[in-house]
Amino acid sequence: MVETVAQALRLPYAAISLRDGKQEVIAASYGSRVGDPLPLQLTYQGKAIGQLLLCPRAPSEGWSARERRLLDDLARQAGVAAHAVELYTELRRARERLVIAREEERRRLRRDLLDGLGPQLASQTLTLSAASTLLRADPTAEELLAEALTHAQTAVTDIRRLVYGLRPPALDDLGLVGALTDQAAQYSASGLRVTVTAPDPFPPLPAAVEVACYRIAQEALTNVARHAQARSAMLTLTVDAPNPALTLEVLDDGCGLPAQLHAGVGLASMRERAAELGGTCVVEAASNVGVRVYARLPLAS
DSSP, X not given: OHHHHHHHHTOSEEEEEEEETTEEEEEEEEEOOOSOOEEEEEEETTEEEEEEEEEOSSXXXXXXXHHHHHHHHHHHHHHHHHHHHHHHHHHHHHHHHHHHXXXXXXXXXXXXXXXXXXXXXXXXXXXXXXXXXXXXXXXXXXXXXXXXXXXXXXXXXXXXXXXHHHSOHHHHHHHHHHHHHHHHHTTGGGTOEEEEEOOSSOOOOOHHHHHHHHHHHHHHHHHIIXXXXXXXXXXXXXXXXXTTEEEEEEEEOSSXXXXXXXXXXXXHHHHHHHHHTTOEEEEEEOSSSSEEEEEEEESOO
């Protein structure tokens, strides 16, 4: 919209700012700002949601009455579009908060099940085994205890399956860097050497970011092992400070991308996991040889 307005009216600069809390943030701009722009209020159903900012063709040049009428009408139309952008932003942030809350709850549930209910059920199986030994003279009691022992063992197995399904166990046992290093070591038997580089010490991360990074890296390395015909790959984790984000880069020295790349379930899954957190995941040809997978996962929404 701002590009069209600037080009149609031959303006050096046009921008739209939207309210974010108590301040206004430039959401889109075109050209270079010259002097003080003309601010036109953007409203939706009587509520101010931002401004359309326009710089005149020359610092000394004003706006004709016809141009002002046109721009005022345009501002009313832009208010509807800006409101749609505002709704989309709120929806995206709500989804990110939901994903983060979901993974934090999964981490809590896994800890509670593993540290609380799991040991209790395991101790019950030991108690039932001891009681069965003491009551072997009574066939009925022994049969009942054997049945109770079977049920308890089944419950323990089910609890373990639920625990492992909630969150990759390696993340809690080894941490993200340790889990990725352990994952990388598994490819050495197939002739693929994977190097993992990360900051030391590595900062604590939200559960959702840990899981997304681990799954994206896992899928990227699987693709390298299956399709790249590579001898080595390098996995790099970095944490950006200005706009807090975790970045993951996987580079291989393989045969590169095919001429006709068809995004399968794995590539789509990597992009979806990043998008859930408001991040991005790009799969592209590396500058020299091989393929580059780059994911950026925001740490704060």
